Amino acid sequence: MDPLSDVLSLLRPKSYVSSGFSAGGEWAIEFNKQHDRIKCYSVVSGTAWLAVKDGPPPTCLKEGDCFVLPRGKPFILASDLSVPTVDSSTLFPPPQPGGTVACNGGGDFFLVGSRFAVHGKTAPSLLRMLPEIVHIRKDSERAALHWSIQRMITELNERKPGSDLIAQHLAHMILVQALRIELTENSNHDLGWFSALADPGLGLAIQAIHSDPARKWSLQELSACAGMSRSIFAQRFKERVGETPIEYLTRWRMLLAVDRLENSTDPVSSIALAVGYEAESAFSTAFKRVMGTSPRQYSFNRQGSAF
Template sequence: MDPLSQVLSLLRPQSYISSGFHAGGEWSVQFGDQSQLIKCYAVVSGSCWLQVEGVAEPLALEEGDSFVLPSGQPFRLASDLDLPPVAASDIFPAARRGGEVFINGGGDLFMVGSRFGVSGGHAGMLLAMLPPVVHLRKASDQAALRWSVERMMQELREGEPGGHLIAQHLAHMMLVQALRAHLMEGSGDGVGWFFALADKQLAKAIAAIHSDPARRWTLQELGEVAGMSRSTFALRFREAAGETPMEYLSRWRMLLACDRLETSGDPVSVIAPAIGYESDSAFSTAFKRVMGCSPRQYGRMPKPASPQSSAQAATRLVAN
């Protein structure tokens, strides 16, 4: 499995709301913190502005555009960003699957999409690996998403048996397609795992780590996989990813360990050698350094009952 697929699999996204959004006239809506939900939308008709917290420039959305908000950052949608925003909670009713919301009677903008919860107490670290916003405008990228968008529209409007499940799978497909297309574009000049993955040479080293995380990798070996000298690879990886290759290897091992602690019931004595540690103590030390608590403390954490509470648990863990 490739690195992007592995990361998204650990997130275990669950699409629990798919809906349509109509707007007309002058309007501006502020969406608060999304509690680490992933949102994926497509503009079917019309245009508007998107402003995401932490992103310097607002995005002009046109008909056919798609955008993904992987990390749940607060954002604003508006016909004009100079207009004072209204809180989304004042406009949108309680979330309904397949529902449609109208502002000023609609007519100027129609947008469809889904939002995802994520399961797993380590979700916060995984979401931080993804870009804050993905905006697709190129015709070649839109073509790959077009079928998914049109079929989702159909499922939303017709409400046939099984329609929610189809919309759920379509939403997952839209998320993967958007992130993959963003990678192929080069994903910009930011710093982080996703930006390192967009570098074809660094991506080879990341793929090697993901394919065999238990191996005792050295900088020299990873540099050879990437086709660079040891020093050049180390510098380029740190500049792109914001951490050293060995730090990334350790963090990825810990994320795998978190997943096993949550889902498998395996003891530390089984997990430690499976991800490359020769002793329980070495694994526990590395785990506490990265995750902020011991493996046993993490394993005793209450299992979240919902995707939203899972994201909140991740926030507490990272903060600690």
């Protein structure tokens, strides 16, 4: 798979709410406690302001826009950011698929979308690899999402047999499409893994690592994949991603190993070999350095906590 698919696969996002929201008049809602959740929505009509805590400047959402909040940060959605906020828990009922929640009678602003829960102890690390906010506003980009969004609206309104399952699949399509568009169109110079993946050279090196994580990659080989000199590649990778290429390779291997420890019964020796370590002792040393515990202790703690 490609790197973006790899990360989303490890996160295993599950859409547990696909619904609509309609608001009227003046309103402002604060969404707290978004940990381990991805929000993905599309504005069907009207305008509103979106402000992410400790994120980029507030952005104005308009009809046809799609936005994704991949890192689970608290945020405010409002007709006007000067309006006093109310906590979302006072307005929204316990999560239930389908239907539409109305604020002030609705009618002026309407959006549809989903909330995704992600799982596993590595979820926070994986979510940090994604951008803080994805805001898709170009007509050429929004066209790619139009069918999925309109189909979701139909399923939410008509509530035919199987509507919940169809809405779940559509929500996944919207999430992946939005992230893919952001990745393709990303031309800024923000720091982070997602931005590096959009870089023509660095993206090729990351793709190489993900295509064969067990390979004994050298800095020279990875710089060749990126089409850069070794020194320039190492410097640019560290500046953009925040760690060296070999450190990233090691961390990605450990994330894959954790996934195997959490979701399989494979012995540690087999997992070590699968992620590029011929000696289990070398794998255990690397795992403890990155994850803070040995793979066997990690597996024991996971199994013990299941009861």
